[in-house]
Amino acid sequence: MPDAPFTSGATPDRTTLNSLVLETAKRDRQAFAALFNFYAPRVKAYLLRLNAHDSLAEELTQEIMLTVWRKASQFDPDQASASTWIFRIARNRRIDAARQANKPALDGEDPSLRPPDIQPPDDAVHASDRDDRVRAAMQDLPEEQVALLRLAFFDGLSHRDIADQLGMPLGTVKSRLRLAFDKLRRVLDSDTL
Numbered sequence: 001m002p003d004a005p006f007t008s009g010a011t012p013d014r015t016t017l018n019s020l021v022l023e024t025a026k027r028d029r030q031a032f033a034a035l036f037n038f039y040a041p042r043v044k045a046y047l048l049r050l051n052a053h054d055s056l057a058e059e060l061t062q063e064i065m066l067t068v069w070r071k072a073s074q075f076d077p078d079q080a081s082a083s084t085w086i087f088r089i090a091r092n093r094r095i096d097a098a099r100q101a102n103k104p105a106l107d108g109e110d111p112s113l114r115p116p117d118i119q120p121p122d123d124a125v126h127a128s129d130r131d132d133r134v135r136a137a138m139q140d141l142p143e144e145q146v147a148l149l150r151l152a153f154f155d156g157l158s159h160r161d162i163a164d165q166l167g168m169p170l171g172t173v174k175s176r177l178r179l180a181f182d183k184l185r186r187v188l189d190s191d192t193l
Helices: 014-025 029-049 054-074 082-102 121-139 143-154 159-166 170-192
Strands: none
Touching (some): 014 029, 014 054, 014 082, 029 054, 029 082, 054 082, 143 159, 143 170
């Protein structure tokens, strides 16, 4: 490949441009330099016409030409010309950039993005002991109260939903849950003494 195949100012023909991409696929730096010199300003102008601001157009042009370097081996002159292939890459990259711009930025202070706090070992032991005491205390409750506790706390049902599911009056559900809590509290408070 010559150093600069079209320095005379004449626009190179399709065959020359195609051969430059094929040579670039073989990692010919001179061929890529010629491609870059010819296409980079045209790709940037194209991106500006697609409403990319100047700095974005410059950045995307660099990325597009890097993609040309990396993927030149995928170019098939029987499928498309070098210009079509390169401008398709440019169009797709601009679409990707527009999609990224429409996504809201992540807030680093969002609690849902933070990892859970590590529970100190002594707290884990105390929690395990507490859970064991609650299970033991629940064994002493009548089955109807245990069933209500399971529906309220393990299944997450509201008092109204429990009443509807079991066909009980709402007041009965509330009073049985209150009784169950009182019994659990007495047993658990006596365990801590």
